[in-house]
Amino acid sequence: MSSLHGVTWFALSVSLAFLIGPPGALGGNILVFPLDGSHWVNMNLLIEGLHTRGHQITVVRSSSSWYIKESAPHYHSISITVPGGMDIEKQDFFSSLLVNMLKIQREGASPLAFMSYYLHMLSGLSVMHRQASQFVVEMFENKALMQSLRDSRYDVVLLDPGLPIGVLVAHELGLPTVFNVRWITSGEGHFVVAPSPVSYVPTSGCITSDQMIFSQRVGNMFMYLLNRFMAIDRFVVSPHYDRLVDRYFEPGIKFYHLLQGADFWLMRVDFVFEFPRPTMPNIAYIGGFQCKPSEPLPTDLEEFVQSSGEHGFILMSLGTLVKNLPVEITSAIAAAFAKLPQKVIWKHLGKRPNGLGNNTLLVKWMPQNDLLGHAKVRAFVAHGGTNGLYEAMYHGVPVVGLPLLFDQFENFLRLEERGAAKVLDVTKISSQSFLEAIQEVLHEPSYKSNMERLSRLHRDKPMHPLDTAFFWTEFVMRHKGAAHLRTESYRMPWYSYHSLDVIGFLLTVLFMVVAITLCSIRFLCLRLCRNYKNKQE
Incomplete structure (x- = not known):
């Protein structure tokens, strides 16, 4: 009897769930x-x-x-x-x-x-x-x-x-x-x-x-x-x-x-x-x-990142709005990547950079969130769009910044202030300066630890x-x-919003009170002086 009751209750629950739909x-x-x-x-x-x-x-x-x-x-x-x-x-x-x-x-x-x-x-x-x-x-x-x-x-x-x-x-x-x-x-x-x-x-x-x-x-x-x-x-x-x-x-x-x-x-x-x-x-x-736990990578990408061994890999993406940087800049970046023991996955749509190393894979699209959540990722080279930076923060991946337009400079300032990013001026970049920045982020533990701290804070919410x-x-x-x-x-008019009309009114009242007080005092003083003079005469 209890078993039948349980089955009936389960069927009723399923029916209600179907009628109500998702939460x-x-x-x-x-x-x-x-x-x-x-x-x-x-x-x-x-x-x-x-x-x-x-x-x-x-x-x-x-x-x-x-x-x-x-x-x-x-x-x-x-x-x-x-x-x-x-x-x-x-x-x-x-x-x-x-x-x-x-x-x-x-x-x-x-x-x-x-x-x-x-x-x-x-x-x-x-x-x-x-x-x-x-x-x-x-x-x-x-x-x-x-x-x-x-x-x-x-x-x-x-x-x-x-x-x-x-x-x-x-x-x-x-x-x-x-x-x-x-x-x-x-x-x-x-x-x-x-x-x-x-x-x-x-x-x-x-x-x-x-x-x-x-x-x-x-x-x-x-x-x-x-x-x-x-x-x-x-x-x-x-x-x-x-x-x-x-x-x-x-x-x-x-x-x-x-x-x-x-x-x-x-x-x-x-x-x-x-x-x-x-x-x-x-x-x-x-x-x-938009951030979420990473999912398994496509087979070809997984094989590539696994081939990086203990050194891991670096991810680079400059977003969706800018098709490509001038080739002299991308070539300097490619030459720096070629000197690293890490593998590199680079989302790149423009002309193929000169001096590209065997460790660098150019792709037109990549599952960015899944790559940032991979155990072998070591750093993220980004332009500073908020989507990418939030995903890097969610997964605790330190960033090398190449801000290009709009709010990207401000976004990287915020990460720099928190010790989680190293930012470069893209117009002054050289192969050596980029290599030094990458190595600093890879080998200075504070970048990783600061970003992981931000990740813990970012995830600690009552609801997603x-x-x-x-x-x-x-x-x-x-x-x-x-x-x-x-x-x-x-x-409200701007002067009302900032209470300038109220301040002006109160200052006017204050001025009038002060003026009346001073005039009254002056009048009383003159009156007393006149009375005193009359008594003297």
């Missing part, structure tokens, strides 16, 4: 606006997990996208054709930025050369955001598409605000938004959603730690004002979207308020890696959510960052938003 599954409907390149790697992992949990996923993509495929088993897609395509989907755009930057640094980084590069970068940003705004126009002017989106009754819009297309579409559809974010239109996401005291919070583009001397704080303030008020936001980014807001939305709506008003921010940040800073209740930190992302996305879906967690401070 937390709501069977919701999610509209996704991703960003191409390495950002898509992050977003794809997130939507794969959401699909597994029972949600229907629709991805809005450019028809010219080179990473986001039109069809996939875990999402449906809507492809939008932008006349002329989108430059952010062209690798040549980032390669040209890199070539110009290397040229400037080699020529001594004169103010004129730097200004030329800065203007070139701003011009490129302006073009990208103009194209993104045209993407929105193509959607809004397609009445059948917009009606189809309304009829689909989505629960939430999940988007990468690096190009804020989804912000505008979500507002048009009246849907809550969740950001999968580190970077927004003009810098690091915290600066538009959380208090950011520039006295100890480094600004995007300012390569300094959170412990700044006076001159560094001056530079940090200058960079903050440049990013926020003087150039990128006001004159490069916002005008493209402000025109859309004026054209399609009711009066009084401001683009930047839409951007700041997201219901929830899934921030690809871990404070094991970042410097401490203020935060907000509608931010959850999911830095390293990916599960945190799932929970808060579903939380917003269940409650139709998260307005109770979102401050409305972004709607």
Whole structure:
């Protein structure tokens, strides 16, 4: 009888599990606006997990996208054709930025050369955001598409605000938004959603730690004002979207308020890696959510790394955006690798370097996470993208840094401050300097021990960052938003936000009190003097 009862209970449990589905599954409907390149790697992992949990996923993509495929088993897609395509989907755009930057640094980084590069970068940003705004126009002017989106009754819009297309579409559809974010239109996401005291919070583009001397704080303030008020936001980014807001939305709506008003921010940040800073209740930190234990390597790679013997192997990758470095730089790196007893696996897409050693294997693709988790890996040579650095930190692999563009310099500063990376200037690299850097990281135990300490801290969490992302996305879906967690401070004028009006009022009152007091004292003194004089007469 008890056996029959047990079988019945087991059958009931299985039935309930089948009906309920995966933990937390709501069977919701999610509209996704991703960003191409390495950002898509992050977003794809997130939507794969959401699909597994029972949600229907629709991805809005450019028809010219080179990473986001039109069809996939875990999402449906809507492809939008932008006349002329989108430059952010062209690798040549980032390669040209890199070539110009290397040229400037080699020529001594004169103010004129730097200004030329800065203007070139701003011009490129302006073009990208103009194209993104045209993407929105193509959607809004397609009445059948917009009606189809309304009829689909989505629960939430999940988007990468690096190009804020989804912000505008979500507002048009009246849907809550969740950001999968580190970077927004003009810098690091915290600066538009959380208090950011520039006295100890480094600004995007300012390569300094959170412990700044006076001159560094001056530079940090200058960079903050440049990013926020003087150039990128006001004159490069916002005008493209402000025109859309004026054209399609009711009066009084401001683009930047839409951007700041997201219901929830899934921030690809871990404070094991970042410097401490203020935060907000509608931010959850999911830095390293793509990291996972390594899986077995393909047979050919496993044979190669096993052939390294006790020396192990070194991994090198410069990411997805930059196709290749100038051949004189890669040849210097190859010559240094050839002098090492370690084997080398190098993800390389450009011209074959000169002087390549027999110990070096060039590949066009590699399972980076699995290689970083292999027992024989000794060091990682990287450009400083956050995906690769978080994977290296997760597996405790010390890094030799060759930062090239954007935030990569700041990322390596953070690892340098923690003693887990050795960073080189790629424009001044030689075979000897690169060899010395590799040998230092390989043979100085502190690099390995410091990275292993970071790994222990990074892994020590109550739940995996990916599960945190799932929970808060579903939380917003269940409650139709998260307005109770979102401050409305972004709607305040800047002088009210910083209480300058209150300070001015209080100073005025203080001045009046002091003035009245002084006048009263003067009046009393004159009155007493006059009375005394009258008595004397």
